[in-house]
Amino acid sequence: MNAAELRGVSYVYSKNTPFCKVAVNNIDIAFEEKIVTGIIGHTGSGKSTVSQMLNGLLKPSEGVVLVEDKDIWSEPKKIRNVRFAVGLVFQYPEYQLFEETVYKDIAYGPKNMGLSESEIDERVRMAASLVGITEDMFDKSPFDLSGGWKRRVAIAGVMAMRPKILILDEPAAGLDPRGRDEILSRIVEYRRSTDSTVIMISHSMEDMAVYCEKILVMSDSKPFMYGTPAEVFSKSAELESVGLAVxxxxxxxxxxxxxxxxxxxxxxxxxxxxxxxxxxxxxxxxx
Amino acid sequence: MLKDITLGQYFPGNSFLHRMDPRMKLILCVVYIVLLFVAKGITSFALIVLFTAGIILASGIQFRTIFKSLKPLIFILIFTTILNLFWNAGEDGTVLLKLGRLTIYLEGVIRALLMSLRIILLMAGTTVILMYTTSPISLTDAIEQLFAPLNKIKIPVHTFAMMMTMALRFIPTLLEETQKIINAQKARGADFESGNLIARAKALVPILIPLFISQFRRAEELATAMECRSYRGGEGRTRMTVLHFSSRDYIAVLAVALLFAGILLLNRYLPFYSI
Structure with a gap:
């Protein structure tokens, strides 16, 4: 079974204005369940649009988005439930932190789900330990932390909702090499321990090669290539033709x-x- | 959703209006506003409508975009219309309808229509002339130069212009950032649409706090970047683009002058239901 699927999906930004721009054009993509899939592509190739359509932040101009074989827009009023099932971590998520303490910030998502106090507590602790946040940090202000730790708090905030599909947009951007490895391996760890699906957007071929089981290459608003890292990276000439490198x-x-x-x-x-x-x-x- | 706000947004282009000198546009825009208040009767308003339609066509901006920018005015328009509808025309007014103690006169209806039209034209005309076809940078440039004489009485015109440039420059950035934060919080299940007023106000906290923090950070970074390039205000500063009046600007002056004359004439000889 596929965890999520786009069928015949197009998305146009600022329709009917001079700024009109086609972000993705009639694409079909299937994301396999219970693996880490990486999406690579140039800036403007439609990666971020795809990720935002998967959790219902953007409604496709055409086509259907299926999550666990269900059209997510069949009941537009219940779109929030889709967002709990498909967690999305934006680029530079540390800029979304707002609570007084680390604990409260991680608890924001689960609280919005309407869970019980004990359930929230359990999830916050689980998410925190998954990204390496220890209990003595719970009462600190997230704004006093360093960039890398802020990022972990923000990622934990989404993990705490325990989404079946976790999408991350450039989770390692702007981190030092050690921070990169640490965050990426913890994301893989999340996938393993919760038996979920992870979709990761990145620019780094090296990261993709190490952490992803399947890679989707996007170019020009369309999927360009899909396969295991070995399959994708064996076609270096084709990758270079769309401005990417092995x-x-x-x-x-x-x-x-x-x-x-x-x-x-x-x-x-x-x-x-x-x-x-x-x-x-x-x-x-x-x- | 926030991106749909077109108020005060520049549409890049290469039309007659786009290529005019921003100083002239600013001056003519003021004249245009004055004209709207000089105009009295249906006939002079009709002339301004024609003129406005003409400049919209000349600007290459779609009418749809203009209508969209008028949306926020809807409450003011309804309010104005209702207030003026019951305007008392006095003894020689034509009574249209009597609702108990309220009387609606034909003059009142026309007055209501013209007043609303005035507001619509005010918005449509100024946005097309200034906002849509003039980049914020050249607009503040124009303001700075037009107000330069104030430097003599120790008003730091350049500083104000710079502040304005920066404020205008960051409006789209701010909107984009707000949208990003809204999306991020929505992805964590934030709900801005349901609940009572207090619940909704509370739901804004997760947006406002990150927004404030990022704006302060941005201001600090910008100040540092400016100081690194030895910015010290306007004294002795030269410009990369020096503004020049061209034949285009004189044609525009002529057009507005003709409009002015037309309105004065119509006001005097064909005032038809003047307000």
């Missing part, structure tokens, strides 16, 4: 091969490259 390690391996070393070129993470080069050294092909 991970740097893949480039390195291709270059090594071109210089006469017998290495695999379907390598897209540093760990794989390390193993491959170690094999090469062991076999004595390099002196």
């Amino acid at each position: 991970p740097q390690v893949t480039k390195l391996m291709t270059e090594l091969k071109a210089r006469g070393y017998h290495v695999r070129t379907d390598i897209y993470t540093v760990a794989q490259a390390k193993a491959e080069i170690a094999r090469l050294v062991k076999e004595g092909a390099v002196c």
Whole structure:
């Protein structure tokens, strides 16, 4: 089963004005359930529009959006329930924090769901521990935290709603390398521990290669390619034709091969490259 | 939803109005407003309607956009119409309808219509001349230059103009940011539509706090960026684009002068139900 699906969906911004712009054009996309899917594409390729349509913040100009095989716009009055089922973390989510304490801010979503006090408490604690927030931080003001921690609080705020599908728009943008790895691996951890689906938008091929099971490449308001990281990154020429690049390690391996070393070129993470080069050294092909 | 507010938004273009000198547009806009209050009868209003339709056509802005910008006026319009409808024309008025102690005169109906028309034209004309076809930057540029004589009496015209430029410049940014925060809170299940007044006011807190914080941050960053480039106010500052009057501007002056003369003549010789 697919976790979410777009069928024949188009979206036009500022319709009937001089600023009219087609963001996505008659697209069909299916997001498989219980995996981490990555969406890559250039600025303006329609990634963010897709993510906002999935949780009902934008209503498609044409076509249907299905979440768990149900048209989310069949009952427009109940669209809030869709937003609880499909959690969306925007780009730079730390700018949405507003409560006095970290605890209260994480509790905002569950509170809006109308859950009981004990249920809210349980969810806040779960979400906090998932992103690495300890209990002694609960009473701090979120505005006193550093950027990276603010981001964690904001992500926890969405995780606390325990959405079946969690969508994140550039969750690691602007973080240092360690912060990136930490946040991304915690998102994968969320997926595993709650048995949910994660959709992640990113510009970083390296991150995608490590953390995603499937990758959707978007270009020019349309899906361009879909497959496992190995499948997608093996088509480097096609990626380059739409202005995207394969991970740097893949480039390195291709270059090594071109210089006469017998290495695999379907390598897209540093760990794989390390193993491959170690094999090469062991076999004595390099002196 | 917030993006639909077109009030005070610039539509890039290359029309006659777009290419006019902003100083001239500002002056003529003031004249246009004066004219709206000089006009008295149906005939002179008809002339202004024609003129306004003409400049809208010349600006290349769609009529639909203009109508949309009139939407916020609806309450003022209803209020004006109702108030003027019961205007007492006195002894020689033509009675149309008697509702108990209230009497509606033909003159009252016409007065109500013309008053509403005046408000509509005021909005439509000024937005087309100034807001839609003049970029905020060139508008404040024009204001700064027109008010430059005030520098002599120690009024820091440049500083005010700069403040205005920045305020105008950040309106779209602010709207965009507000929309972003609204979306983010909606994604967390915020509900702005239901509940009583207090509940709704409370629902705004999650929007206002992040908005204030980001605006203060932005102001600070902007101030730093300006100081880094040694900004010290207007003294000795030269401009990248120096404004010039062209034949286009003189044609516009002529058109407005003709309109002025036409209205004065119609007011005097064909006042037809003047108000």
